[in-house]
Amino acid sequence: MKERTVQLEVLRYNPDTDSEPHFQRYEVVCQDEWVVLDALNEVKETLDPTLNYRWSCHMAVCGSCGMMINGEPKLACHTFLRDYPGVIRVEPLAHFPIERDLVTTPDDFMEKLKRVKPYLIPKKPKPLEAGEYRQTPAQLTKFRQYSMCINCMLCYAACPEYGLSPHFIGPAAITLAHRYNQDSRDGGRDERQEVIATQEGVWECTFVGACSEVCPGHVDPASALQQVKILSCFDWIGEHLLPGGKK
Amino acid sequence: MDTITTDVAIIGAGGAGLRAAIALAQSDPDLRIALISKVYPMRSHTCAAEGGAAGVIKPDDSFELHFNDTVGGGDWLSDQDCVELFVREAPRELLQLEHWGCPWNREADGSVAVRPFGGMKKQRTWFAADKSGFHILHTLFQTSLQFESIRRFDEYFALDLLVAEGRCQGLTAIEMRSGQLRQFHAKAVIIAGGGAGRMFPFTTNGAIKTGDGMAMAYRAGVPLKDMEFIQYHPTGLPNTGSLLTEACRGEGGILVNKHGRRYLQDYGMGPETPVGQPQLKTMELGPRDRLSQAYWHELQKGNTVTTPWGECVLLDMRHLGAKKIAERLPLVHELAESYLGVDIVKDPVPIRPVVHYMMGGISTDTNAATQLPGLYAAGECACVSLNGANRLGSNSLVELLVFGRRAAESALAHARQQPEPATAALAEQAERSQARIRELFSQPDGNESVAGLRKEMMQTMEKNVGIYRTAEGLEEGVDKIRELRERYRAVTLTDKTNVYNTDLFQVLELGSMLDCAEAVTVGALARKESRGAHQRLDHTERDDANYLRHTLVYSQGREAPRVDYLDVVITKSPPGVRDYSGDHK
Numbered sequence: 001m002k003e004r005t006v007q008l009e010v011l012r013y014n015p016d017t018d019s020e021p022h023f024q025r026y027e028v029v030c031q032d033e034w035v036v037l038d039a040l041n042e043v044k045e046t047l048d049p050t051l052n053y054r055w056s057c058h059m060a061v062c063g064s065c066g067m068m069i070n071g072e073p074k075l076a077c078h079t080f081l082r083d084y085p086g087v088i089r090v091e092p093l094a095h096f097p098i099e100r101d102l103v104t105t106p107d108d109f110m111e112k113l114k115r116v117k118p119y120l121i122p123k124k125p126k127p128l129e130a131g132e133y134r135q136t137p138a139q140l141t142k143f144r145q146y147s148m149c150i151n152c153m154l155c156y157a158a159c160p161e162y163g164l165s166p167h168f169i170g171p172a173a174i175t176l177a178h179r180y181n182q183d184s185r186d187g188g189r190d191e192r193q194e195v196i197a198t199q200e201g202v203w204e205c206t207f208v209g210a211c212s213e214v215c216p217g218h219v220d221p222a223s224a225l226q227q228v229k230i231l232s233c234f235d236w237i238g239e240h241l242l243p244g245g246k247k
Numbered sequence: 248m249d250t251i252t253t254d255v256a257i258i259g260a261g262g263a264g265l266r267a268a269i270a271l272a273q274s275d276p277d278l279r280i281a282l283i284s285k286v287y288p289m290r291s292h293t294c295a296a297e298g299g300a301a302g303v304i305k306p307d308d309s310f311e312l313h314f315n316d317t318v319g320g321g322d323w324l325s326d327q328d329c330v331e332l333f334v335r336e337a338p339r340e341l342l343q344l345e346h347w348g349c350p351w352n353r354e355a356d357g358s359v360a361v362r363p364f365g366g367m368k369k370q371r372t373w374f375a376a377d378k379s380g381f382h383i384l385h386t387l388f389q390t391s392l393q394f395e396s397i398r399r400f401d402e403y404f405a406l407d408l409l410v411a412e413g414r415c416q417g418l419t420a421i422e423m424r425s426g427q428l429r430q431f432h433a434k435a436v437i438i439a440g441g442g443a444g445r446m447f448p449f450t451t452n453g454a455i456k457t458g459d460g461m462a463m464a465y466r467a468g469v470p471l472k473d474m475e476f477i478q479y480h481p482t483g484l485p486n487t488g489s490l491l492t493e494a495c496r497g498e499g500g501i502l503v504n505k506h507g508r509r510y511l512q513d514y515g516m517g518p519e520t521p522v523g524q525p526q527l528k529t530m531e532l533g534p535r536d537r538l539s540q541a542y543w544h545e546l547q548k549g550n551t552v553t554t555p556w557g558e559c560v561l562l563d564m565r566h567l568g569a570k571k572i573a574e575r576l577p578l579v580h581e582l583a584e585s586y587l588g589v590d591i592v593k594d595p596v597p598i599r600p601v602v603h604y605m606m607g608g609i610s611t612d613t614n615a616a617t618q619l620p621g622l623y624a625a626g627e628c629a630c631v632s633l634n635g636a637n638r639l640g641s642n643s644l645v646e647l648l649v650f651g652r653r654a655a656e657s658a659l660a661h662a663r664q665q666p667e668p669a670t671a672a673l674a675e676q677a678e679r680s681q682a683r684i685r686e687l688f689s690q691p692d693g694n695e696s697v698a699g700l701r702k703e704m705m706q707t708m709e710k711n712v713g714i715y716r717t718a719e720g721l722e723e724g725v726d727k728i729r730e731l732r733e734r735y736r737a738v739t740l741t742d743k744t745n746v747y748n749t750d751l752f753q754v755l756e757l758g759s760m761l762d763c764a765e766a767v768t769v770g771a772l773a774r775k776e777s778r779g780a781h782q783r784l785d786h787t788e789r790d791d792a793n794y795l796r797h798t799l800v801y802s803q804g805r806e807a808p809r810v811d812y813l814d815v816v817i818t819k820s821p822p823g824v825r826d827y828s829g830d831h832k
Contacts, residue, residue, distance in 0.1 A: 056286065
């Protein structure tokens with residue numbers, strides 16, 4: 001296996017000792033097939049035990065290691081050194097407060113996830129004794145993609161709207177609401193619409209599409225948000241223009 | 248020091264911890280629940296499980312068949328009363344997840360689909376593509392959000408249990424974002440902190456799997472049971488150790504050596520089955536211990552393929568075709584492609600066995616209760632003796648659910664009988680916990696680094712407690728771990744600040760792993776037989792006369808631990824021969 005010396009420029013910030021963030025440069029010998037996370041681990045083990053970042057699964061499913069790599073939101077465990085011939089600049093995820101070094105505080109995201117009621121609100125509750133809710137493969141396909149979100153928050157870091165208007169509920173949370181709305185077992189759409197079909201919800205989205213570009217799980221939140229917009233318009237037409245609507 | 252008073256404190260917010268929290272919240276809306284985890288719940292390692300979860304649901308299946316597969320798969324070290332209740336309660340738990348929205352794969356008629364899995368005589372593994380654990384974890388986490396009484400303490404690093412009047416009454420934990428130690432006073436505590444696969448250098452386990460929960464219980468005097476049984480998953484990517492699910496073989500993938508021979512037929516798992524027509528409980532659908540051991544023999548014979556990442560065998564899935572792979576194994580396809588550069592549609596992928604799961608853990612009974620009143624445990628951190636000497640794939644995701652819920656029920660019953668916690672005695676213990684951290688910060692700089700000690704521990708475990716073991720190697724392992732535990736006392740903290748100090752957490756995690764490693768090595772040396780995942784070259788046969796019993800290891804602090812034994816519960820299946828030669832012979 002080939003080795004190469006990689007130059008990392010890492011944003012450091014310790015609220016205990018630093019008045020503001022600064023960059024620190026590390027030169028570290030890496031194997032060609034490594035990902036950025038491997039390089040960070042090598043720094044932590046051999047050069048600087050005080051460097052801090054989150055990681056766990058090393059297979060792009062736990063969502064811990066989201067960070068900005070050369071300005072783009074990426075999972076460090078799924079960003080290959082071979083794609084970065086020059087200096088690699090590593091910063092904490094944009095649009096979130098820095099807790100320390102590459103560790104950001106996700107409180108806002110966690111609160112928004114909860115707000116969209118991301119759990120099944122059964123259309124017709126049935127006891128466990130009655131067995132499973134029947135759901136055809138086609139019905140499953142309707143929402144499966146939107147259930148793949150790993151909550152890595154890369155889409156929030158990529159979203160210019162979230163950067164400008166932090167009250168925007170944002171791509172992942174709205175997508176999750178849409179996932180349950182599209183589930184044939186669910187009857188909770190009205191409750192969720194109150195949260196997502198609002199100015200803070202989908203109408204804040206200007207369809208830049210950056211969320212879908214950076215999504216490591218190919219969830220395509222942009223399409224979910226556009227679907228929510230279209231369905232919300234149908235709601236409005238049904239309520240205001242059709243005979244018998246709620247008005 | 249701030250005190251949080253609660254009724255039940257849960258350590259760990261993966262599958263078992265979340266299941267327990269939901270069960271508690273549903274039982275009594277007024278109950279105070281503290282869910283404490285060193286990571287945000289969706290980062291828990293449950294998310295990495297791929298293949299699925301076993302529960303009898305199809306008409307041709309029965310509880311008895313699931314029981315027989317599990318007991319035989321565990322080489323008769325499972326407690327059979329535990330297996331009996333587990334197989335009965337499994338389908339209901341999986342159905343409950345379905346009612347909570349889990350996107351299980353479906354049959355054309357809308358019923359839940361099942362797939363074949365290793366060591367299982369019938370198709371009974373419920374699955375959500377090859378991201379079953381991910382979907383289970385997120386379904387549980389999302390479901391938990393509707394319960395206001397579940398108070399989460401995300402990124403709190405649990406440190407020590409608080410024990411007074413002979414009962415567990417709480418714990419201390421470091422709030423990671425401030426570095427401040429908090430004490431939790433509780434009427435009952437549930438540990439659901441996962442396994443300790445990171446003791447080994449080559450593992451499917453995420454960085455967080457450092458056995459902190461096991462070690463907390465061990466230090467508090469609770470025995471660790473059957474720790475010598477370490478499961479090697481036969482099919483890991485050779486460079487990163489990422490898991491390629493057993494479903495690869497369940498769907499029809501085959502294992503071949505460098506001569507293209509399906510070598511499993513040479514190790515009691517033949518005769519060969521037709522390619523692309525997998526048959527249950529034979530060849531590639533044999534149990535994990537046997538498959539990993541077969542690799543070792545192929546390695547000795549020189550039949551493995553030399554790759555830049557070590558000696559491998561080949562997992563060939565080409566005959567499944569692009570469509571089936573996309574539908575059923577999308578994650579595997581992606582993992583092999585991105586991390587190894589192999590397209591499984593076009594080429595066989597090199598793999599080798601990788602440390603995956605610990606059958607052992609905190610000794611519990613079928614109610615998830617430990618020997619310490621008020622302390623319960625569930626999931627990989629516990630050893631309820633479901634899995635015996637070798638776990639069957641797809642039993643552990645269900646174990647999280649069945650015993651997570653049982654732990655909640657037991658903890659609730661206990662909590663209801665308890666007075667308010669013994670505040671003064673607990674505060675005094677919490678001070679000792681604080682002093683331990685203070686000592687670490689004031690330790691003079693020495694020569695022992697966390698990275699150095701960790702590396703030596705990993706090398707020791709891999710060299711001496713691998714797939715095949717010897718008395719000589721195990722003795723060396725015991726001595727070396729003992730030496731490392733002594734040297735650990737002088738480990739130097741480089742970072743002495745407070746906010747999100749991962750240098751500190753890595754030191755604490757290393758301490759947890761060294762505790763677990765002590766129990767693993769000592770238990771393995773004491774067990775002079777070969778059973779399931781514990782194979783000794785100097786004692787090659789199973790020895791029911793002497794070792795049809797569980798190993799219990801009790802910590803004695805700096806002294807060598809005490810080893811004791813506990814009889815296996817046999818209800819209806821006397822120890823027999825594990826036969827994976829298939830019906831077609």
